[in-house]
Amino acid sequence: MSEIFDELQWRGLVAQTTDVAALRKALADGPLTMYVGFDPSADSLHIGNLVQLIVARKMQRAGHRVLCLVGGSTGLIGDPKPDSERVMRSKDEVAAAVALIRQQAEALLDFEGDNPAMMVNNLDWTEPISALDFLRDYGKHFRVNAMIKKDAVSRRLNSDQGISYTEFSYQILQGLDYLHLYRAEGCTLQLGGSDQWGNLLAGVDLIHSADGASVHAMTTPLITDASGRKYGKSEGNALWLNPDRMSPYAFYQFWINLDDSDVIDKMRVFTDQDEASIQDYAQQVTEEPFRRAAQKAIAAEMTTLVHGAEATAAVQAASEALFGKGDVAALDARTLQDATAELPGGEVAPGTGVVDALIAVGIADSRNAARRLIGEGGVSVNNIKVTDSDATLDTSTFLHGKVALLKRGRKHLAAARNPR
Structure with missing residues (x-):
């Protein structure tokens, strides 16, 4: 447990923390309980969510307890976008997306054994709260002058469109999640993407204000390509984990096509390769880039993690067959379709x-x-x-x-x- 924070830092998986020294000590003294949450703004997780799940996997393997939250209630509201109001989704749409995201997350964490992860849905504790209780028990701990400093809120307030109270209240709802899990499960660490830092701090501050306790927050970095452009829904280049949104073949090809200047950093972030192995791959990238050994290794590991070994074998066979090193006639119909979909x-x-x-x-x-x-x-x-x-x-x-x-x-x- 004492080495997990050093590993996360070495891999480039730590962007921000509330207090590095206090968090390092809490992890060393562990086990602690942490949670990571995902809102169903789409019917699939994406590569940014995968980074957080990978951190959660490493934390779980180090002996810490992991709670995985799906946002059945926060998904009905939506985290404010900096440029426009979100389109409200129906309860049925959100419930369907919650089920799909839950299924994806369950495939990436261990929910059995001596230290099982736990899946929770914030609709379970948010839905029973009345409007009066919400305002009296939680709203009183939030100061509007602090809430409007959040970047997305500030930008919306300065726009012609403004921001609805519905979206403005999102950070209260997310803070409520942390308070509930702190009280019910002893959770003392929340993990999120770096663009969620303001929402994470809302929960830290709520727990301190309501219960007088100090807890932790940590963010993972945004994932970008070699040019520094981030991957995500807002950029129109999200890398989805749902095979119906992004086929295993396309997912595999993303990793295979990583730039030589980018692949080693991605190996540190995403894979379980140790430092010695990564250094070896870095040397191969420098001395024999044409072999693309690092790209092949990360493509196989990540596709197996997300889609399974059978899917990896199928897409590898397709990649070989397309370039004359295998029998293209032996490919199954779905893999053939995926492999040829982007061809002219x-x-x-x-x-x-x-x-x-x-x-x-x-x-x-x-x-x-x-x-x-x-x-x-x-x-x-x-x-x-x-x-x-x-x-x-x-x-x-x-x-x-x-x-x-x-x-x-x-x-x-x-x-x-x-x-x-």
């Missing part, structure tokens, strides 16, 4: 000649060019070289009846999609 291409009906198909998918710009490519031995269909310029794509060429993989050389891929 076009609709090609069964019976179309290969020459016309090459034009349709954009590999050749004319029939003469297509025939020349075939004559030079540079064209393959489903990784089988085409030698006859009069060959056609019959029904059996379309894998699972859906798509045929056309290739020029080793790297120029396109998908011929059956329109029927």
Whole structure:
């Protein structure tokens, strides 16, 4: 337990804390109880949430107790956005999203054994509170002059739109969560993203004001790409954990495509690789970047963590097959669809000649060019070289009846999609 904070710092997983020395001592003296919460603003967790779950996993393995909160009540209100009022979601929509997020979180923490994690829903203790009790028992501990200093609130107050009391009250609701879990479960540490710092402090201050106790808060850093752009819903580039939102293949490809300048930092944050292993991968990135050993390692570990070993094996097979190192015909229908979804291409009906198909998918710009490519031995269909310029794509060429993989050389891929 005494080493967990040092590990989190080394991995770059600590952005802010209320009191470093006090938190370090509390962790060393542990076990302590901590919680991390997720609001159902979407029907999936994303890569930023994954960072917090990874910290929670490490804390649990170090012997600390983890509470995972899904925001059945706070999700009905919504954390204020800096630019506009949130669109209210129905109770049924929020409940459905809560169930999906709960399922995802349960797959990443250990809810059995000697130190099981515990799943909680803040609707259970918030819904029974009357409006009068909410104002008397909790609202009295909050000062408006402090609440309006929160960045998102301040920006909204200075806008033409302003902010509704509904969203303004969000930080009271989140503070109430911490107070409830402190009283009911002895929770003394809340974990969140660095953009949640103001809400975390609201809970710390509420516990101090209401019960005279000192508790802790810690945030994880925002996750950015090599250029410093963050990943998230607001940026339109969120990396979802739900396979219906982001396929395992696309998830795997994100990690495979990490920049050499970024992959080692991501390994520290996301994986269980120790310092010696990460140093070894860093050396390989420097000396043999073309092997992409670090990218392959993190892609396999993260895809297995989120989607399971079977999904990882399927997407690895697809990656190999697309570039001629495996049997593309052996891929299952879902993996094939995911693997070819982002490829350039076009609709090609069964019976179309290969020459016309090459034009349709954009590999050749004319029939003469297509025939020349075939004559030079540079064209393959489903990784089988085409030698006859009069060959056609019959029904059996379309894998699972859906798509045929056309290739020029080793790297120029396109998908011929059956329109029927």
